[in-house]
Amino acid sequence: xxxxxxxxxxxxxxxxxxxxxxxxxxxxxxxxxxxxxxxxxxxxxxxxxxxxxxxxxxxxxxxxxxxxxxxxxxxxxxxxxxxxxxxxxxxxxxxxxxxxxxxxxxxxxxxxxxxxxxxxxxxxxxxxxxxxxxxxxxxxxxxxxxxxxxxxxxxxxxxxxxxxxxx
Numbered sequence: 001x002x003x004x005x006x007x008x009x010x011x012x013x014x015x016x017x018x019x020x021x022x023x024x025x026x027x028x029x030x031x032x033x034x035x036x037x038x039x040x041x042x043x044x045x046x047x048x049x050x051x052x053x054x055x056x057x058x059x060x061x062x063x064x065x066x067x068x069x070x071x072x073x074x075x076x077x078x079x080x081x082x083x084x085x086x087x088x089x090x091x092x093x094x095x096x097x098x099x100x101x102x103x104x105x106x107x108x109x110x111x112x113x114x115x116x117x118x119x120x121x122x123x124x125x126x127x128x129x130x131x132x133x134x135x136x137x138x139x140x141x142x143x144x145x146x147x148x149x150x151x152x153x154x155x156x157x158x159x160x161x162x163x164x165x166x167x
Contacts, residue, residue, distance in 0.1 A: 011098035018091040019120060026124050029133040035079065039072045046071050060139045084140055085147040092117035092148020096155050106159060106166040110152040117148035 004010060025033065049071055056065035059077075066074045095116050099109030121144035125136035159166055 006101050008098040008100075008102040011094040011101070014094040015091055015098060018087060018094065022087055022091070022120070022124055023127070026127045026134070027131060029131060031133060033080075035076055036072050039075055043072070043075065060135075060137045081140075081143060084143045085150075088117050088121060088144035088147035089151045091120065093151030093155060095148075096152050100155070100159075104165070106156065106164075110156065114145065114148045114152055118145040121145060121148075 049066065052071070052074060053066050056063060056067070058064065059081075062068075064074065064077055069077065092113050096106075096110050096113030099112050100106050101109075103109055118141065121141045124144075125138075125141055128134040129136045156166075
């Protein structure tokens, strides 16, 4: 079992699955992906609204606050951006592991894993430009890269703790 976890093709398979999920997701319009109706049903009492009302910031030139977007759109914003971070965390981490176990060098694996995930994020945003009712954002590419970078840093810590060879 432990040997299977060192198989670069396992991690490459995870990366390919994530890329397929991301491609399908960016092929959908905003309205097809919207979870507002579900949030209105699940959070009809608007929990933590008073606390959330204190939060306001700009993202890609738009104000993000309950006052500007409404409660459910505000909550959905964080779900959507969390999904960006998590999917690219998985993509970047799986590419980093795949390349690390293939090349036996963390630094090259990490570099190319992050670079590949960031490149895919940029292509994904371009794909959204071609999809109706979607807005490609540079800020989302930065968020996606942050997810891949975070995965790489955690893999580095894991390898240090388990005293694996990094170079």
